[in-house]
Amino acid sequence: MYPEPKFCSACGHPVSQTIPVDDSRLRHVCTNTGCNAVHYINPKMVLGTIPVYGDQIMLCRRAIEPRYGFWTLPAGFMEINESIHQGAARETLEEAGARVRLGPPFTIFDVQRAQQVHMFFRAELLDLDYAAGPESLEVKMFREEDIPWDDLAFMTVSKTLKLFFEDRRAGRFRLHSGDLFDATSWPAEAFHHPG
């Protein structure tokens, strides 16, 4: 969640909340009449992967807050000057020292209270030559029955894993998007032409 801006990042004067002309929402607007910059707050994207090798999934144990010591899929904030594919692969390399062949987006979840959108891609590990990066205490491969469900770091991670195993058991994957607790699971037919 963003801290509310108190000062204008363009000129340093205080901001106040008003509805700009041609807008319908309260925004943080600079009170300096020579500036009047509007400071929008928009959700940030978190990109991650579900790195698979055979029947095993890679998880990382976090060496940073929030959720120090808990397990997560490799994921992190998208940076400028990178693509969504590059961002997901970069986080996997940084956190787990692991190289992947990226598959399609699998989950795209709203995390409204944190002002984030989390997107996880399916991915195949190219090898098992991985190593914990500075943000991870350890990196480990898990079979479904060994997933530490009670020690997962984030709801979007546990939901993504749950949907992954459900879909894998069903023998087909879907794209899941929207609310974390009420996501739409798009069947293969949704990608077909209705007519």
Next chain:
Amino acid sequence: MYPEPKFCSACGHPVSQTIPVDDSRLRHVCTNTGCNAVHYINPKMVLGTIPVYGDQIMLCRRAIEPRYGFWTLPAGFMEINESIHQGAARETLEEAGARVRLGPPFTIFDVQRAQQVHMFFRAELLDLDYAAGPESLEVKMFREEDIPWDDLAFMTVSKTLKLFFEDRRAGRFRLHSGDLFDATSWPAEAFHHPG
């Protein structure tokens, strides 16, 4: 594209670019030693729809800059306190006065020079009872042969329409993600279990 922050939005002091401890990238960091806030810049999401009614697609002619007077699919910045599905539907309602049944995500494009990610959903118009909103000069339905290709507002709109018609002709839709000029088109098989 974001303007570079010059002042700290938390305390109003000047910021300078340095690499924070435990980071590997230049960030805008507050020079006030009592504050030291780090101001990250991350891509913003733009959400839109491809509103379909029979064989026709809805386009809006822009009443605002940039690209005043050019045609676009309804789309705009995702707001906080909304889901990606709500955002896409809201933009369609605001710009075209149109109600849709949302389909799956169709294109997810990186627009790196603008520090944006554009996501377009397939959508079915519930009726033809639409009307231009304040940000549109007019709203109109187009058959493929009538699309004003030379007067489209944005590359992600023309690419999304091009892929839409290609997929429709092929009798099946894919999910297209990544670079605007070199997107990965995920076939139905990509959603199946490889094993």
